[in-house]
Every structure is written in structure tokens, then in C-alpha cells.
Amino acid sequence: MASMPVDYTGPLQQLMAQAGISSFRALARASGLSVGIILQVRRGQLERLRLEGVLRLSQALGVSVEDLLRQFVPDLKPAPASPPTADADRVAAVQAEYDRLQAQFTEQREVLQAAFQAEALSTLEAWLLQWPTAAYAAQQNAQVPAARLVPLMQPVEKLLAAWGVRAIAPVGAEVPYDPTLHQLMEGSIQPGDLVRIRYTGYWHDDKLLYRAKVSPAKPPGASG
Structure with a gap:
């Protein structure tokens, strides 16, 4: 028997309201993702996104990657403090990659800012x-x-x-x-x-x- 489709529209709208985002189209603009990808998230398919997409969505909604995964990935269970589980390792790996990308974005922003200042000063x-x-x-x-x-x-x-x-x-x-x-x-x-x-x-x-x-x-x- 086919399983019932998962609908995460309600939880996603709650996070959008907290972030001051009024529509799914506005969320797509804020995150740099397509409306189709936002629809995937509403259908419980967040885990199909590339990590960069998950990062962009978490930043737009103002929540951590870990919280986003826990709310929108159905089979991701909270892990006990000890011993570590596969889910905990997965969350830790995603969080580490998130931290790496965050540092990379910050560095890129500083490089672009320095380049802009140098060009402006030359002018x-x-x-x-x-x-x-x-x-x-x-x-x-x-x-x-x-x-x-x-x-x-x-x-x-x-x-x-x-x-x-x-x-x-x-x-x-x-x-x-x-x-x-x-x-x-x-x-x-x-x-x-x-x-x-x-x-x-x-x-x-x-x-x-x-x-x-x-x-x-x-x-x-x-x-x-």
C-alpha cells in the first residue's frame, strides 16, 4: 500500500512567519532557491537538496541546519547523548560542513569587499x-x-x-x-x-x- 504523502507546509509557514517571510515565492528569493525546490521541502524532501541548498534555506529562515534537518527529515531521530548514533553522526557532519561553508562565505565576502574598496579608491x-x-x-x-x-x-x-x-x-x-x-x-x-x-x-x-x-x-x- 502506498504511503500517504508528507506535507510540511504548516511547519515551513511557521518558520517563515518567524523570519518575516510572507510567501513561498519570497522565501525562494530570500534563499536563492527555486519555487520548485521550496515545494520539495514542503513535501518532506529536504534531504534531496544539496548541502548548499540546505544552508541557504537555514540562513533565510534564521534557524540552524541541525534544527532544519530535525524538523523536515522524517527519519532523522533525536540522538541520545551517549553512545553516538548514525543520526547524530550525520547531523554532526552536516553541521561541520555548514560551519565550513559559513567561513568560506565570510572569507569571500571580505575578499569582494576589499576588491571593491581598491577599485573605488583607484577611481x-x-x-x-x-x-x-x-x-x-x-x-x-x-x-x-x-x-x-x-x-x-x-x-x-x-x-x-x-x-x-x-x-x-x-x-x-x-x-x-x-x-x-x-x-x-x-x-x-x-x-x-x-x-x-x-x-x-x-x-x-x-x-x-x-x-x-x-x-x-x-x-x-x-x-x-
Whole structure:
């Protein structure tokens, strides 16, 4: 005699409600799975999904892979603490693979984020190098209309700060000359001599992005 079809629509809808997902189509979008695969889950065929599909569904519903398997795989029984059973080993193996994929996704996300930041900073290179000097000049003369534009750049500066981009020194600052951080635009000086920042340079986290362009703080031949 054929067994009655299994219907997990109710339990799935409960998890969807807890996750704020209103329809099976919305669940398919949230998980990146097809509506047909969601139908398989409703019919008690979760175990037929590839592990990546189970992972995506668990993330969309906000439950662990272990809880998802226990609720939607009919023959998966709770395992006693000791001795371990085949079901317990199966759950442990799936959980380990879940943890591995989670770490892999996190690493991929960080790599993509770093690549995006690098591309964006390359596009912004001219602005990064020229804007602080233009803003400094404008701030020295309040009559210059450009001075009114300086506050408008604060959101961009906050974004750069969030990315870990920071200036070596502000324009106009006088600092000891360090050839690893500074590019001398004119004159001849020794490391440690005072130089004035003319175009600021940048760090990106712990990496030197651009050296600051500097000139001697004292004109040639000037006395102490």
C-alpha cells in the first residue's frame, strides 16, 4: 500500500512567519532557491537538496541546519547523548560542513569587499590627492565661494574613514621628513628635517596608499 504523502507546509509557514517571510515565492528569493525546490521541502524532501541548498534555506529562515534537518527529515531521530548514533553522526557532519561553508562565505565576502574598496579608491585617486589641498586653500580665505563646499564633503570623508583610509598628515602641517612617507617636490633635505605637507598622502589600513607630497618648511638659505 502506498504511503500517504508528507506535507510540511504548516511547519515551513511557521518558520517563515518567524523570519518575516510572507510567501513561498519570497522565501525562494530570500534563499536563492527555486519555487520548485521550496515545494520539495514542503513535501518532506529536504534531504534531496544539496548541502548548499540546505544552508541557504537555514540562513533565510534564521534557524540552524541541525534544527532544519530535525524538523523536515522524517527519519532523522533525536540522538541520545551517549553512545553516538548514525543520526547524530550525520547531523554532526552536516553541521561541520555548514560551519565550513559559513567561513568560506565570510572569507569571500571580505575578499569582494576589499576588491571593491581598491577599485573605488583607484577611481577616487585624483580626488583624494587634490581635494584636501583645494579645501585647505579655500579655508584660508573665507571669501572664496569654494569654502562653502567644504562641509558638503563630510559624508565622503566619513565613508573613507569607515574603509580604514586615513591621511598621513593634514595639508599645511609641518612634520619631520620621512622619505618612505613623503615625496619631496623641490629642494634637497635630509631625513628628520621639517617639511610642509602640500598634498596629503594616505594609509589604507596598514598599507601605504599614496605618499604625501611635501616641500621644505624653510626656504633655502633661511636661518634657524
